Amino acid sequence: MKRKLFLLTLLCFIFACYTAKAQGKLIFEKETHDFGTIAEGTQATYVFKVKNVGTEPVVIPSVEASCGCTTPTWTKEPILPGKIGSITAVYNSAGRPGPFHKSITLTSNNSESQRHVLYIKGMVEAKDAKTVVTPEQKALSPRLAVGTTSYHFGKLEKGQKSVAKFLIRNTGRNPLIIQGVKSACNCVTYRTSVAEIKAGEVATLELRYAPTVLKEQNEVVTVLSNDLIMPALRLTLKADVVEGKASKDMLREGEQPTPFR
Structure with a gap:
């Protein structure tokens, strides 16, 4: 009897240890991003990367920003062990000159803490502000060079999300940082393959x-960067935008929607 009780206790202990270890654990690449100085009107965007170093999937059901000026999007599907997810923060600087420091709070089943706070900060330069750049600063400035300044998507459905890729080179002497993008439609966001592009x-x-x-x-x-000589580079996105075929088909009684061709 004592032997059976001992074995049962041992099995419970082993199971408890396994359960404690079999949890998801999130590690963030960085928790604060400094945009530096950006021009007023910029949609400043940064992607926080997070890796699950645990043994179970981690789910992020909600992400909330400290104000309406910051819009977060995030990985909705479970982040499997060893995989990387992301939280994208977009700060709308229109009409907000001066310094900013905003928080983004995410909730998850992370084993160490179910709530985690990320931060974005920077300085918004007013539209009428004039910056004097010395010859020495120009000589040391990063320089943004791009092979082509336009991209044609061809035919797109209204609301369809598509990605245009541009190769950019830093021909200057200091690291180049893309600080944001501006467009009249407010329907363009961005990301770069690296946070800083070295000379x-x-x-x-x-x-x-x-x-x-x-x-x-x-x-x-308009692509904004810390290039002091040409801080605003203009690129053009072209597309023939049509009504989505799926939405048209749904209006026809008795017919199933078909993919757009």
């Missing part, structure tokens, strides 16, 4: 476009 190196700039207006579109996107 002489090449990176990929992705512009994510979701058109909201029908017919042929030529969206001018």
Whole structure:
């Protein structure tokens, strides 16, 4: 009897140890991002990367920003062990000159803490502000160079999200940082393959476009960087925007929606 009781206790202890270890655990690449100085009107975007170093999937059911000026999006599907998820923060600087420091709080089944706070900060330069750049600063400035300044998507459905990729090179002497993008439609966000592009190196700039207006579109996107000589680079996204075929088919009684071709 004592032997059976001992074995039962031992099995319970082993199971408890396994359960304690079999949990998801999130590790963030960084918890605070400083945009530096950005121009007023910029949609400043940063992608926080997070890795699950635990043994069970981690789910992030909600992410909340400290104010309406910051819009978060995040990985909705479970982050499996060893995989990487992301939390994207977009700060709308329009009409908000001056310093900013915002928080993004996420809730998850992370084993160590179910609530985690990320931060974005920076300085918004007013539209009428004038910056004097010395010759020495110009000589040391990073320089943004791009092979082509336009991208044609062809035919897109209204609201369909598509990505245009541009190769950009830093031909200057200091690290190049893309600080944000501006567009009249407010339907373009961005991400870069690296946070800082070192002198002489090449990176990929992705512009994510979701058109909201029908017919042929030529969206001018201003890319803002810490290039002191040309801080605003203009790129053009072209597309023939049409009504989604799936939505049309749903209006026809008795018919199932078909993919757009």
